[in-house]
Amino acid sequence: xxxxxxxxxxxxxxxxxxxxxxxxxxQLEPATLWTESYCLPPCACPFNQLVGPARGTFTLAxxxxxxxxxxxxxxxxxxxxxxxxxxxxxxxxxxxxxxxYAGAPTHRMVLDLVIDGAAPLRYDSGVVAADPQHQFPRIGxxxxxxxxxxxxxxxxxxxxxxxxxPNCDESTATPVLNVNDFVCFNNRFVAGDAYxxxxxxxxxxxLNVNDFICFLSTFAAGCT
Numbered sequence: 001x002x003x004x005x006x007x008x009x010x011x012x013x014x015x016x017x018x019x020x021x022x023x024x025x026x027q028l029e030p031a032t033l034w035t036e037s038y039c040l041p042p043c044a045c046p047f048n049q050l051v052g053p054a055r056g057t058f059t060l061a062x063x064x065x066x067x068x069x070x071x072x073x074x075x076x077x078x079x080x081x082x083x084x085x086x087x088x089x090x091x092x093x094x095x096x097x098x099x100x101y102a103g104a105p106t107h108r109m110v111l112d113l114v115i116d117g118a119a120p121l122r123y124d125s126g127v128v129a130a131d132p133q134h135q136f137p138r139i140g141x142x143x144x145x146x147x148x149x150x151x152x153x154x155x156x157x158x159x160x161x162x163x164x165x166p167n168c169d170e171s172t173a174t175p176v177l178n179v180n181d182f183v184c185f186n187n188r189f190v191a192g193d194a195y196x197x198x199x200x201x202x203x204x205x206x207l208n209v210n211d212f213i214c215f216l217s218t219f220a221a222g223c224t
């Protein structure tokens with residue numbers, strides 16, 4: 001079984017390698033959680049922790065490696081995290097991802113993330129065993145910051161290659177792309193959903209008419 005799993009992983013990575021430097025769009029899955037911990041020692045205030053779901057997208061592009069491992073650039077991080085009671089974090093950034101598929105697979109992700117325009121913080125998973133429940137190209141990994149002041153942030157990241165982007169309603173009946181996808185996109189645009197940032201812009205306002213133009217272009221290109 002281990003040999004078979006290793007062969008599958010090597011095969012998948014080989015396919016991605018064939019498209020070296022091409023960006024693969026990824027989407028955070030519902031299991032992704034954002035955590036902020038406050039009043040860690042040596043602070044004397046009561047410990048407090050905020051935990052909530054994170055949604056959004058990023059891209060992965062093969063940049064190097066060879067032999068038993070591959071290195072990827074993580075770019076276009078475009079996330080929102082919703083924390084109780086009613087706080088939203090706008091998260092952007094970039095980083096690296098390394099996957100070692102020799103023997104028992106290991107991986108590491110390092111991200112420099114900006115929250116609400118503040119100075120970037122480094123989130124590092126360290127080299128850890130790859131999650132067998134999320135075999136590559138899916139990714140399941142836990143990243144943390146170093147403690148800063150009396151705080152620390154974490155993200156339990158679960159992501160997978162994004163399905164056909166213009167299929168907003170994720171329908172499966174033929175035709176997959178239809179007017180319902182326009183209705184879905186419009187609703188998510190109005191709701192301020194990160195999905196609607198089709199052009200991955202970062203300037204305010206992030207959601208604008210260019211996203212509709214982008215969506216029309218991706219819809220016309222169809223699902224490949």
